[in-house]
Amino acid sequence: MSGLRFTTNAYPREQRRDAWRFALQRVSIDLVDANPDVYGELVSFTSGQKIQFARISGTPQSIAIDFSQEGPCLWLALLLEGRMAAINGATRLEISEGDILYGGGGARTTLELSSDHRLLAVKVPHGLPALKSRTPLPTEISNLLNDTAMGRMLSGLLRSVADTIVDVSEDQMRPVELALPEFISATLLGSAPSKALGGAAGGRAAILERVFQSIEMRLSDPDLNIHQIASEHGISARYLQKLFETYGESFGQFLKLRRLERCRLDLGSPLHTQRSISEILFQWGFNDSASFSRAFRERYGMSPREYRKSPDLGDMRGEAPQRGRPANARDVKLEEQLEAARSTEAPVEPQPGSAEVRHHHLPVRPDTVHWGYFSRSLKPVIEVRSGDYVTVETLTHHANDDAERMIEGDPGAESVYRWTAEGKTIERRGAGPLDASALGRGPGEGFGVHICTGPIAIEGAKPGDVVEVRILDLHARPSRNPRFAGRAFGSNAAAYWGFHYNDLLTEPKPREVVTIFEVESDPGRAPCAHAVYNYRWTPQTDPSGVVHERIDYPGIPVDPETIVKNFEVLRDIEIPVRPHFGVIALAPAHAELVDSVPPANFGGNIDNWRLGAGASVFLPVAVAGGLLSLGDPHASQGDSELCGTAIECSMTAVIQVILHPAKTSKPYIRDLDYPMIETRDEWVILGFSHPDYLKELGSSAQTDVYKKSSIDLAMRDCFRKARRFLMTIRNLSEDEAISLLSVGVDFGISQVANGNWGVHAIIRKALFAG
Known part of the structure; x- marks a missing residue:
């Protein structure tokens, strides 16, 4: 929806x-x-x-x-x-x-x-x-x-x-x-008129209405047939066929047309661009791609692939066409897909006033992502205007924890993750030295781990302004492996940087454990995640020959032959799915390469599950153009992210970017110098141990921030920001603000996993009934 x-x-x-x-x-x-x-x-x-x-x-x-x-x-x-x-x-x-x-x-x-x-x-x-x-x-x-x-x-x-x-x-x-x-x-x-009713008192029409509903709810069943539907409604198959003939159609023709229409809608949706044509046709009950293609061409005058790529579908699609890389990896070679994506222009939407508002599509591929760092010197991959919409694909940096489910068959993920003995598609993975002279782990050393899509330049953004990123929709990226077609997966790593790591009870100690989850969104039920299996991390030798005793470098391929999968894990437990971005950042101004792990006043690795569909995040602009990056998508996370990660799951989002000039009329945005989340019901104020650590801690900031974090410091920063917020937005006195913070505002731990620990204040809008 x-x-x-x-x-x-x-x-x-x-x-x-x-x-x-x-x-x-x-x-x-x-x-x-x-x-x-x-x-x-x-x-x-x-x-x-x-x-x-x-x-x-x-x-x-x-x-x-x-x-x-x-x-x-x-x-x-x-x-x-x-x-x-x-x-x-x-x-x-x-x-x-x-x-x-x-x-x-x-x-x-x-x-x-x-x-x-x-x-x-x-x-x-x-x-x-x-x-x-x-x-x-x-x-x-x-x-x-x-x-x-x-x-x-x-x-x-x-x-x-x-x-x-x-x-x-x-x-x-x-x-x-x-x-x-x-x-x-x-x-x-x-x-x-009585003729339109299909018989006395509309009896036949009433039967067909119920039949239509039954068919609609079971379109995905490839074995659905007229005998099943007739039996379900207590009539003979012959009589049901005659009812359909009354309206000039056969049962089989009606069923096929409904399935074709559902496929057409999915092929035209920007939220399904990452799904292959085969996945879509199988989902809606077709079981033969050749006959599907013939039927689609007969119905709509073009093949499914031509429909998906057509620059001008007019009224047939009912919405502005979304163009990007071809979604079917089995039909088009990877190199052709990347070239097609590079040459694709975004469609244009209607404009407010004189400013043309557009919808861009930003797929994941090696030239649209940066891995493990932010930089004011990164070249933007696209430029947007205030009010523009962007469909953004993002990848989790934990996909190689189970490459079979989260990478194989997916051209975008394969192109970003490609790593052989001859080298990597993306060499730099972090803000460390490229020659791996610090720890010998690989270029970038893993000082920063997140795969970020972007950066996106915002036209006219300058220091002092505030950028609002509205998250309109966010969905898990389904597996492209035919064995798991249409299903989505994520990984949770209880890792050495987790809060729990030095406080284990059972042997062996210490240990790192990876749990693979399936993220389910079945019709008729709330989205949830179930554990598939877990395994203890064992030393992994990467394609460059480096042995990794721990999860210490982003994108290490896990050899399934070296681990023991335990499928008896978290049985009968459902985790509610709360899709959100862990990382949304503007480029910081204080350093050249900035580790993506510690969050700060520029945003970054915020790791607050409220940053999902329907929410906005406000970020202060530090450099010209803002340079917005998004990544670290999560299917679900609890406050604290205790073991070091969430359910790390690749996601596709639709966002809108709004630029608020420095002299905006909104009092709680004016002079904002820290990231803030707004949902329908709440303002979420984000505090950190060191809100501007790059400036506060000097030349060794990116090392010292990991040593100096505490909940006390984060709580103090969050209190000060929340006090200022209440004194600004509601014109409260300091005494009034302090009283309200104590009796009506909930403070919570955002995360204790990211070097610069976080505390948030939840200010409910319902407090201000007037």
Whole structure:
């Protein structure tokens, strides 16, 4: 489920109207008229069945609903509060609170909102099973009154969605996805001619509605057949086939078309660019790639690969095409993929005002990542403008803990991790000496371990500004090995740098233990992780001939023949999945090569699980362009990251980058000189043992920071920042701030694994009821 949250309060007054116009365009709504300092708030999400919900709040304005470019669909607008008039051609309707306005996708309708208002706009594809064979889409707008029985029921359902839209999860929305098309179908059928009902009292239509739902929920079953569905609904297969023939289709044809459509949607989604075509077709119930390709070409006029690579899919895709490297490693050689990715340009999205807002795709490959360090001298791999969106692929530096599951068959991961006796694709892995003269472990010595995608330059960013990185979506990167196709994995290493290492009870002591997890996201249940197996680290000889007694160098390939896998581990335990970035950083100004492990005021290895989808992180700019890097993706982590790592799992994210100039109107961003996280409900203030260790500790900072960390120092820094935050944002006195910090704010340990230990303060927005 993808979503969007937006408020004009994030923008200076003179930019609000243009920003609001662009936000509405993202949900296919046009801003017709509004004051320059218009207030608007938009919360939207699109469900798995492509039903789009958008809750809109604002001051008086006029907007236009126009889904004519998005294929056959029905739209509804529930007025929650305020006054509204709807105009479509010569038709004008006055809408009261609780009433539902609806129309077909081609009916451009202007909504005059003459007061402060709240409304919920819903777009429902006409191809959903409950609507597919129903009455035609309405050609004019209509008003479903709240004083009718059906109106009250449908209004109640939509109002509950509007009230919970910020909190709802994909699992919680699934019943609404099923119920809403049924409500709409019943509403339309209530005034349909008897012929459209398919028989007396709509009996046959009712049966088909249930059949359609059964098929939709079981599309991924390659053995699904008409006999199973007929038996499930207590009818004969012959009768069911006749019902389908009534609507001009066979059971088999309907099933194939639904599977093709689900495949098409995945092939066009930026969040599935890393998945192969084979993975997608197998997921939706096809079991033969050749017949799938033929059927796809017959249906859409091009092959699946041509569809994925097409620069102009028009209305067929229903969204801006996302172009990047080919996703199917079995079809295209690695070298061809890398060259194709290098020559690909990002698609352009609509623009707010005069500034063109774009969507970039940043894949992982040797020339788009840096391993184990930050630097103000790194050349940007792309440049973005404030407001631009970026789909970012990131790799975990622990993928070689189980290369079979996390690297093999994945062209991006293979290209980054490639290491033979002749050399590595990426030589420098850390901020140490390239000649390995310090410890002899390899170039960079592992003084810094994280694979970071970037850096990304932000146009116009200069010291004193603040960059906001909004994480809109974050998903695990599935395995590309055919043996594990479609499944995602991560690694947790209880390593020598962990807090536990010198405090073990059982033998052998000391020891390092790696646990491999599967990250599961099955439909109908909350995402979770299960342990697959664990093993004790044994000395590993790398391809260069160096023996590693410990996990002391990033990317060491683990030879499965040298370890003993224990599959009896963490049985019957489910770990909730909380995908987030461990590392989000801007380039620091104080040193040339900076170890990626200790976090500081520039961000870096923050390791706070709240930095996931729906959150923003604010980072102070230290060098021109900012130079944003992202990495260290985690599937889950507890506060403290006690054993040294989380569930380290490669991820793909969609982010938006916002530049806040030094004189921003937001009081809690102005003069910000430390990283801060903001979620829907909380501000998260981050403190460190040494907040600016590169400056505080002098020339030996990158060595001494590991020796001088303590929770006391981190707590002191976090307290000072939180006190300053409360005195700034709420204009509290120091005494008021201290009292509130003690009675209403939770302090916690972010991590004790990264050299520069971290403490965070959770300031709940609900404290400020006014």
